[in-house]
Amino acid sequence: MNILITGGSGFIGQALVASLKSHHLTILTRNKRKAAKKLGDGHDYIESLQGLTHLNGFDIVINLAGEPIIAKRWTDKQKHKICHSRWDITARITALIQDSKTPPSCFISGSAIGFYGAHGDEMIDEHTSPHNEFSHDICATWEGLALQAQSDKTRVCILRTGIVLGKNGGALKKMALPFRLGLGGPIGDGEQGMSWVHLDDMITLIHFMITNPAVHGIFNATSPTPVSNKVFSKALADTFNRPAKLTMPTWAMRILLGEMASLMTQGQFVLPKRALEAGFNFKYTQLGSALNNIYPD
Template sequence: MNILITGGTGLIGSALTQLWQTEHTIWILSRAERQIDSENLKYITSLQQLDFNNVDAIVNLAGEPIANKRWTERQKNRICQSRWQLTEELSQLIRLAETPPHTLISGSAIGFYGRQDSQEITEEYQAFFPEFSHDICARWENLAMQASSPRTRVCLLRTGIVLAEKGGALKKMLPPFKLGLGGVIGSGEQYMSWMHLDDMVALIDFVLKHQTLQGAVNAVAPKAVTNKVFTQELAKRVQRPALLPMPAVMAKLLFGEMSEILLYGQRVVPKKLQDAGFQFRYPQLGSALAALSL
């Protein structure tokens, strides 16, 4: 297949490219022109360089990292527009194609549900909490769904915390934990829905191949854990104590509005994936952390 990946040089996109480039022809949308093409790996700097009539599938992962900087109004706008503008352009080009891609797999996040308590949340859950994380994802998903037609299937990956050795959330968490300075954030009762990078890549491949899947798909492991349990497991993995909690008031002072994603969570369940028969390689947090070279 000819597959376009946006965000192809990021954490998930890079791993996905490694999996697919021996089997498919991969087109990577990249802002950098220095990338070198190979037989099965091509780089473009604009969507206009690609004929969408010859694209079989698209994986849309691009977007400004949500937790890299304090949420000033300028940064919030960058977070939104980096997702919305590209997704809108993709949907327009898909609709204009005479033979459009058969599948659009577009990024989203469990932030769609907003802050929640301890109830389990499947893809059918509708009592979302209206806050910034929901607003980002709701418009992002709506723009992706504009590509949906009898000829194009759209899947929305509501992704949780992706655990990997060289990037993502763990890259930020590890330094204090390795120094024995980690600890529970806020009450520690907020749920963290996570997934090992290997399972994340495998599920995208699974979604591509399973044409019955469409709409929202919760891209998380089956067993969400509380922040307290996550803290204990990570400290155990790096063999250090985790005795320095971060009170909610301190998190709010340090991170401002962005502290919401640390202090509140969601207990998300990947019901659609489980019903479709997807097999998780790392369904438990302990085994997922043990598989990483931390």
Template sequence: MHILLTGGTGLIGSALTARLLSLGHSLTVLTRNPDAARRRLGGEVALLPALDDVSTLDGFDAVINLAGEPIADKRWTDAQKARLCHSRWQITQRLAELITRSATPPAVFISGSAVGYYGDQGEAVVSEEETPHDEFTHRLCARWEALAREAASERTRVCLLRTGVVLSADGGALAKMMPIFRLGLGGTLGSGRQYVPWIHLDDMVNAILYLLATPGLSGPFNMTAPYPVHNEQFTSALGEALNRPTLLRTPAFAIRLLMGESSVLVLGGQRAIPKRLEEAGFGFRYFELEEALRDVVSVSRRSSA
């Protein structure tokens, strides 16, 4: 396949790039910084500086859209909310336009989303059919998905990745948490009863490849492991994996003071399950959080040795 990838230098994109190349696919990565992308991704990928440089996507067999401003890196001011939305909406809209304009469009458009689509769901089990709560994360993801769906046709199927917390030592939330936990300063956030929908990076990449290679699949997919856990369980498991105590607890009011509205990302949660992926026959490598964390920690130790 000849694949166009956005967000190729991010956590998921970098790992996906390596797998796609190992499988013999031809890859073009959209990037605003070709020099940095070349250093990170190597010389086997073609680089596209801007979508304005193409008028159609004829010649591409698939498009995978992972681009977007990190959602948890900054406090949610009005300006930051606008950046979070526009960094996702604009590129997705442009890709959909190019696909629909193509004489021979890509057969599949795989586009990012997040479990934030559902809002804070408390204890409810969340499959892809769950009714969402009207919160900022839902509005962001709902528009993001709607723009991607505009590319759907008899010739192009659209898959939407409602992604949970991706576990890796190379980036994302866990990479930020591990140094704190290694110092023995990690602990439960708020009540600790909020659910953490997690997925190992290897399963995330494998699931994208499965969607890419399975022609009958389209629509939203929860990209989460089958067994989400409470925050207090996640905290305890990470402490055990690192052989560190997790006795501290950060109260909810302190988190709200620090993070403002974005505190919902850690004080809320979704008990999201990958119903449609499992029904489609996808097999997870990491079902249990403890095994996934042990693997991530061991990789981290080998890379720092």
């Protein structure tokens, strides 16, 4: 297949590109030389979509681009960058699909479980009504732009992604060091939800969407067994044979991160109801086995 990928140099994107190496990939990147060094020379690289007038010839489009949400403090400038790094490219892809005579058969576009906002200890799925806050605003507009590409020729799949666990990137890479040193522990009371998914399951779910023509719409990319921050902290500490007794107070998180602290102090318990109903089988449903796979020693 001919596949167009945005965000291929990111944590999830690198694993996805490696998994699709038997196909012809065109990868959108800001720096072709750096991307080729990271992803390999056997792909086509483009630095902009502006020179394209359609997406005829592409079978699949996978859109994972976007400024990392937790990269920097949420100033007004950073919020604008977080939003428009997602919205603008998604709007452009949708416009190109709409202008295609033979458009891609499938458009897979990223989103996040931040769509739902804070829900306390409630178990939520794709049918749960969201709370209106910044993370929801990002995702609602992002998803709406992607869904405009839906037609009888193109099915759109939206991935509301949780905390993706892998060794070489994402949240776990940042969390691992203090836990290795025995300095990790819960945030606040530790009761907030952490909806996680192993990177392998994330990539397999994308493949599932590619190969199942009946699949379309919204999907939570999370394990069927979300846990509390307290349980997550203990499991990660146990992986390194360390205690998890140090607690990061909520007020300290707010001082350090400002509004962005809400992502870590509130959390969510999100279930992948639609993926399970579609027949997708998660390999890693238990947090302990997922962490042991990532850190076998």
